[in-house]
Amino acid sequence: MTPLLETSDLQTFYGDFQALFGLDFSIAEGETVAMIGANGAGKSTFLRSIAGLNTQKKGTIRFAGEDITRLRADLISRRGIALVPEGRVMFPSLTVEENLLMGLGTDRAGAWTLKKVYELFPALTSIRHSSSVRISGGQQQMVAIGRALLTNPRLLLCDEISLGLAPKITNDIYACFSEIKASGTAIMLVEQDIVRACQAADRFYCLLEGRISLTGRPADFGIEVISRSYFGTG
Ligand code: ATP
Secondary structure: OOOOEEEEEEEEEEOOEEEEEEEEEEEOOOOEEEEEOOOOOOHHHHHHHHOOOOOOEEEEEEEOOEEOOOOOHHHHHHHOEEEEOOOOOOOOOOEHHHHHHHHHHHOOOOOOOHHHHHHHOHHHHHHOOOEOOOOOHHHHHHHHHHHHHOOOOOEEEEEOOOOOOOHHHHHHHHHOHHHHHHOOOEEEEEEOOHHHHHHHOOEEEEEEOOEEEEEEOHHHHOHHHHHHHHHOOO
16 A cells, blocks of 8 residues: 655754654554654654755655655645644634634645534633633643644644643543544654553654664554663663
């Protein structure tokens, strides 16, 4: 089967500094894949490279059969790739609902509507007219995911959504992924939390200092082996 997204020998740079070293990665339509790695391993750089935000790169990124390596970020978004950025990133002067509506900019048709996002995250309904900076971190994360879903993406890139959230809130948010997956959207979860990511994902990639140190199905390795690869001790 042709992957939905595939990177071949992807290398990304910040000036003279090389952050990613030849990553070969793929995700199929409707698949959930985790990329796990410690602080500074290069996870955000990888997501930003796919989304067109890091432009100093070599190698190839193909999406739905098209070479998007040199495509502008807004055009990549229109093709159906949405990024939920690390730190949630609200438009501070806008309400919850106005933040959600910012996702409608791509005009992509699909299953996700404002009504469906409120069904996915009922907690947002009663605060829809509240300022997006006066709500909790968990609620902000829901807004960030909902905003990305409203672009009706074929691929949803999530950057460390559990960061800074209480475990119970993170559980609630992770519970929504099965519904997002059921809608046919492929999901890429970037995480430092090995256990959580491996529970949610069909496959994983472990990133260590800009290189893939292990990949496969979580059940084929087990958490101990994956942890050793994560910390570079295995
Ligand atoms: P974290 O979990 O802390 O977000 P990460 O795995 O997402 O880490 P990246 O943020 O992608 O890692 O960083 C990968 C490497 O690139 C690190 O060595 C980091 O210092 C470096 N880096 C990231 N952003 C920049 C930048 N704007 N300029 C220079 N170096 C950068």
